[in-house]
Amino acid sequence: MRVLIAEDEPYLADAVRDGLRLEAIAADVVADGEAALEALAVNSYDVVVLDRDLPGTSGDDVARRIVADGLPCRILMLTAADRLEQKVRGFELGADDYLTKPFAMRELVVRLRALGRRPVDATPPVLEFAGLRLDPFRREVYRDGRYVGLTRKQFAVLQVLLTARGGVVSAESLLERAWDENADPFTNAVRITISALRKRLGDPWLIHTVPGTGYRVGGPGPESQPAPAGTATGPR
Known part of the structure; x- marks a missing residue:
């Protein structure tokens, strides 16, 4: 499995990357939405771990682009936005899963593996x-x-x-x-x-x-x- 981590907090991004690598999951890190879109354009990822509050191009906009371009990757939103309406909005934008901060690394790993088992032929949210x-x-x-x-x-x-x-x-x-x-x-x-x-x-x-x-x-x-x-x- 190959994962893209789009997270603007360096400490958290590095910790997630290192934790995934210990689980034999290849992980790349970007710190903003534009860099995420550039990485998605040149690499094939199974899952994108996406912070909604990215600087510049937001995580929400990245999710919209993934859906609009029909990219064969899953979206796991990893964010501090934990209200019900925020979660609903995330799924409306195309998220396949949603995990709020703070979180347990083990839970992130099992969620990623579950997403990786799903077929890539996804139905758009609308x-x-x-x-x-x-x-x-x-x-x-x-x-x-x-x-x-x-x-x-x-x-x-x-x-x-x-x-x-x-x-x-x-x-x-x-x-x-x-x-x-x-x-x-x-x-x-x-x-x-x-x-x-x-x-x-x-x-x-x-x-x-x-x-x-x-x-x-x-x-x-x-x-x-x-x-x-x-x-x-x-x-x-």
Whole structure:
């Protein structure tokens, strides 16, 4: 494992680096946000241990850049900001883990190892695709800047579809990921929820049926416009 430590307190940064090296974890140290971005541009890291209060480019801005650039590394925020709203904001920015100062070195090591076991194909903290913006932390959805109020189940289904970024998601997969284990595998709940979700999102339809396969978001489709008035249709 290779770790980047972005920390402006020299004593703490050196202590963390030395402690990680004793655990056979390679660690580089930078003291500000610009240096962190430069190191990330030229080296491949498994985890970034990121102080939020870095001088110059803040740790929050570094986290935003990591997410925006799609860098294959995890973010562990290591900071004195310990209030609940500060922690929530850190996760909203893209943190995978959050550890407050003071901390035990052993805890930092086990958290880093846990992060290193996770797959690197991460989902961004806010999903944006096909004119839709879904924020799972605030449970908000916008279409072309317009707020769309959804039920909990509609929100869950849309989140699964947006994570696929235009890929086809089967009804079975939606049922597994948006319903609990008590869901009837023969239920038509997915079809009904998709139909209601299309109406909530408005015209033209963004969720399309791929016959015999499932559903996808984005691109033209045979259901992109509602049926003419007077035409009898059921949820598809």
